[in-house]
Amino acid sequence: MKDLIAFLHLSDAWNILIDALDEADILKIELNNIFFCQTVTPACTANIKFNKDLNFINFISLDSSIFKKYTEREQVAIILHEIGHIFFPSDDINEKEFNADSFAASKGFAKEIILTLNSSPLDDARKKKLLEIIVIEN
C-alpha cells in the first residue's frame, strides 16, 4: 500500500483509513494483490510491472483532482467502498454496489458514502440501504 501512502501522505486520510481497517482486512488486501493508482485527469499512464509470482492484480484508481473535493473521511469512505468491491464481488450491478457500501458502512463510514452519492435510481437505492444500516446501528 506504499502507493496509497504517497497519495494520502499530506492529509489525515491515511491515519483514518488505517484505523478503520483491522489486521484481517490488511491481510486480505495483500492476498488480493490490491494496488492503488493515482490518476490525474484528463489522462495518465500506469506502469504495471508483474513479478513471476503475481498472476493477477486488482487496481483501485483514484482521480486526485476529483478526490480533493471530498473531506478526508469521505476520501476514506470511497477507498473502503472500492476495497469492498474486491472483497465482496458480484455480477449483479446493484448487489455489487450494496456489497461495497456495506463494507464501508461496517467500518463506520455509511454517512460519508451517502454524502458522496449523486441522484440516480441506483444511488437513491444505495442511500436508502445505507440509511437503514445507520438506523439499525443507532
Ligand SMILES: [Zn+2]
Ligand atoms: Zn462502487
